[in-house]
Amino acid sequence: MIIVMKSHAAPKEIEDVVKRVEELGYKIHLSRGEARTIIGVIGADEHLIANSTFEVMDGVERTMRVMQPYKMASRDFSASDTVIEVGGVPIGCKRIVVMAGPCSVESREMILETAHLVKAAGATVLRGGAFKPRSSPYSFQGLGEEGLKYLAEAREQTGLPIITEVMSTDDVELVGEYTDIFQVGARNMQNYSLLKVLGKQRKPVFLKRGMSGTIQELLMSAEYILAGGNMQVMLCERGIRTYETATRNTFDINAIPVLKEQSHLPVVADPSHGTGMWQYVAPVAKAAVAAGADALMIEVHPNPARAWSDGAQSLTPERFAKLMADLRLIAAAVGREI
Numbered sequence: 608m609i610i611v612m613k614s615h616a617a618p619k620e621i622e623d624v625v626k627r628v629e630e631l632g633y634k635i636h637l638s639r640g641e642a643r644t645i646i647g648v649i650g651a652d653e654h655l656i657a658n659s660t661f662e663v664m665d666g667v668e669r670t671m672r673v674m675q676p677y678k679m680a681s682r683d684f685s686a687s688d689t690v691i692e693v694g695g696v697p698i699g700c701k702r703i704v705v706m707a708g709p710c711s712v713e714s715r716e717m718i719l720e721t722a723h724l725v726k727a728a729g730a731t732v733l734r735g736g737a738f739k740p741r742s743s744p745y746s747f748q749g750l751g752e753e754g755l756k757y758l759a760e761a762r763e764q765t766g767l768p769i770i771t772e773v774m775s776t777d778d779v780e781l782v783g784e785y786t787d788i789f790q791v792g793a794r795n796m797q798n799y800s801l802l803k804v805l806g807k808q809r810k811p812v813f814l815k816r817g818m819s820g821t822i823q824e825l826l827m828s829a830e831y832i833l834a835g836g837n838m839q840v841m842l843c844e845r846g847i848r849t850y851e852t853a854t855r856n857t858f859d860i861n862a863i864p865v866l867k868e869q870s871h872l873p874v875v876a877d878p879s880h881g882t883g884m885w886q887y888v889a890p891v892a893k894a895a896v897a898a899g900a901d902a903l904m905i906e907v908h909p910n911p912a913r914a915w916s917d918g919a920q921s922l923t924p925e926r927f928a929k930l931m932a933d934l935r936l937i938a939a940a941v942g943r944e945i
């Protein structure tokens with residue numbers, strides 16, 4: 608349930624409503640917009656809603672039930688866009704954040720080299736997988752903790768915050784010792800045990816859409832993390848599985864404006880996994896920026912032909928630098944910056 612305060616309600620009026628909600632045993636999420644404050648009542652049941660007397664309290668304009676199965680992820684819940692701050696980089700603002708790096712951390716030298724190259728081209732977050740969700744058990748599974756150490760060294764050298772995937776509840780603690788952002792991969796979007804554990808963490812979570820997940824299911828998965836108390840969640844469109852076989856996945860461009868409308872959480876586009884082929888990454892990245900994405904995740908490899916995973920969709924550092932230059936023009940055309 609949501610309590611919408613009158614525009615310019617007095618601080619004392621807001622305080623009284625918050626107190627009343629807390630007396631009833633509910634937690635609140637306060638969202639102070641430019642004009643008005645919205646008080647989200649977490650976990651409010653039918654009984655509270657039916658018997659609510661909030662509307663007669665001073666300063667209250669109206670109360671609303673949130674009809675969607677996701678509440679805290681809903682746009683209704685927060686008047687303003689959520690901004691997530693990672694190592695000095697705000698995600699969800701005018702400036703579009705580019706997270707770039709290899710699919711997998713392959714060696715110390717390789718991640719350090721890539722980190723410097725993507726930073727020089729303008730990326731502000733370094734990506735790299737140390738625990739890899741591979742379709743075949745015989746494919747390279749990632750360097751594990753060794754990879755995390757190399758990522759941390761790359762962060763030290765470049766100042767770029769890092770994002771890396773956590774695949775299992777068993778690894779949350781270990782990955783959390785190194786990473787700035789936890790990535791939840793497409794295959795784990797509905798791993799509710801993992802989402803619940805991440806809801807208890809104090810670091811941002813980057814949640815990828817499952818390959819056959821609907822937008823609503825993505826938002827419900829985000830809700831698991833939010834409901835656990837972690838409000839720092841980003842939503843990522845990374846392509847879905849359709850009948851089309853010309854590309855690895857079908858990037859759902861619609862998801863970007865739909866998510867921006869339905870939720871206050873930052874929206875990220877991953878055109879690398881969304882297309883699976885390097886030559887389509889740049890056009891789809893540009894389309895995603897034009898469609899309103901707050902951030903991009905792009906795979907870059909110093910030598911894609913020799914990549915241990917996802918070489919076909921990885922940009923060379925030169926192609927990445929060219930893309931960054933092109934993206935600046937697109938961003939400016941839609942009132943954003945890169």
Ligand code: PEP
Nearest residue numbers: 710792793794815845880
């Ligand atoms: C990745 O980011 O390398 C990855 C495995 O992505 P996804 O979960 O979207 O397949």
Ligand code: MN
Nearest residue numbers: 710906916917
């Ligand atoms: Mn990959």
